[in-house]
Amino acid sequence: MNRIAVTVICGFLGAGKTTLLNRMVQRDDAGRLAVIVNDFGELNIDAAIIAEVTDAVYSLQNGCICCTVQEDLLAQLVSLSQLSPRLERIVIECSGVSDPQRILQTLAYPQLRAQLQLDAVITVVDGVGYSSLEGEFARLSRAQVACADLVLLNKTDLLAPQELAVIRSKLGARVPVIETVYAELPDSLLLSDRGEAGSLKMLPATTRHDQLFESWLWQSPQALDPERFRQWLAQIPPQVFRVKGLVHLQGIQAPQWLQHVGQRSQFSAAQNSDAQQAVQLVFIARRGSELRESLGRSLEACLIAA
Known part of the structure; x- marks a missing residue:
């Protein structure tokens, strides 16, 4: 076989x-x-x-x-x-x-x-x-x-x-x-x-990665203002390695996949999304960065009023 x-x-x-x-x-x-x-x-x-x-x-x-x-x-x-x-x-x-x-x-x-x-x-x-x-x-x-x-x-x-x-x-x-x-x-x-x-290349083990990184989920039922959101993305601190997820942007019918790393962001239309929230973003950052609350507050300023 x-x-x-x-x-x-x-x-x-x-x-x-x-x-x-x-x-x-x-x-x-x-x-x-x-x-x-x-x-x-x-x-x-x-x-x-x-x-x-x-x-x-x-x-x-x-x-x-x-x-x-x-x-x-x-x-x-x-x-x-x-x-x-x-x-x-x-x-x-x-x-x-x-x-x-x-x-x-x-x-x-x-x-x-x-x-x-x-x-x-x-x-x-x-x-x-x-x-x-x-x-x-x-x-x-x-x-x-x-x-x-x-x-x-x-x-x-x-x-x-x-x-x-x-x-x-x-x-x-x-x-x-x-x-x-x-x-x-x-x-x-x-x-x-x-x-x-x-071939299996045996190397010294690196530090457990859950000790190096932290991750959290930010969600909202409200859509985002595209311009305010792009400005927010441009100001993400370097301690955040990655932001990715699904976002609804005002004026754009299809929900968008977001991939953000460094100072670069990429949006692409989601084909089959059944997400229960208008915004679902996953953050991966350096452990101990203590940015979860501040980034959440600044993201709230990008939301469209219900």
């Missing part, structure tokens, strides 16, 4: 993992594919986005896949390996706070070894934000790169040639590094059979 190929997608918060995963599952030749999406926040926004293009999405949320929900990952993989007709591939999108080597160790458990084969670890790197990470956050990002069989250096359209050369040097990757825009990986490298399993 052929083992099911497993592709692991990792990378720091906001690097472009969900964009890459979207490209993978929309391919005509993707075959029988299941997707496991882990999100660190209370709502699994990434899973909801991917669910618009495939119904084979399994969500692991409200915890880091390599710390607090690792047992859930094991149970989900065992279940998927027993599906009939048999899957051809499982793609795991790790939370941006995850150290992928612990996911790779899970794939080596006795319950899974005969069923699953690691195909590759693809690490997406935010070309704009990589150099600004410090301390344990930089160490985590380096661990994600060190585990990779293939590195996508993303958002290269926002970098000057000299900046690009500096980042390539800092990466120090011993595996192929592909420069991408919007995680547009060449077709020849998407879901390709590589013939042998990726």
Whole structure:
């Protein structure tokens, strides 16, 4: 019996993992594919986005896949390996706070070894934000790169040639590094059979990520004023790594998916949203930043009066 190929997608918060995963599952030749999406926040926004293009999405949320929900990952993989007709591939999108080597160790458990084969670890790197990470956050990002069989250096359209050369040097990757825009990986490298399993690279464990990051959910039944909200996004402090979610904006009929990292925001129309609230935003920030209340108050000023 052929083992099911497993592709692991990792990378720091906001690097472009969900964009890459979207490209993978929309391919005509993707075959029988299941997707496991882990999100660190209370709502699994990434899973909801991917669910618009495939119904084979399994969500692991409200915890880091390599710390607090690792047992859930094991149970989900065992279940998927027993599906009939048999899957051809499982793609795991790790939370941006995850150290992928612990996911790779899970794939080596006795319950899974005969069923699953690691195909590759693809690490997406935010070309704009990589150099600004410090301390344990930089160490985590380096661990994600060190585990990779293939590195996508993303958002290269926002970098000057000299900046690009500096980042390539800092990466120090011993595996192929592909420069991408919007995680547009060449077709020849998407879901390709590589013939042998990726290798498990044992590295010193990073700090538990629930000790580095905190996450919270902000919701409102009222829509947002587009101009005030864009001004609010431009003033988010650097201690906040990520803001993402679903928002209703006054004057725009379709609800919008928001993806915000650094000083960049991206909106895209949501196709099948059944959210009970007009605004659902997940924040991921440096632990101890104490920004939850102040950001909530300033967000309230962006709401349209009921």
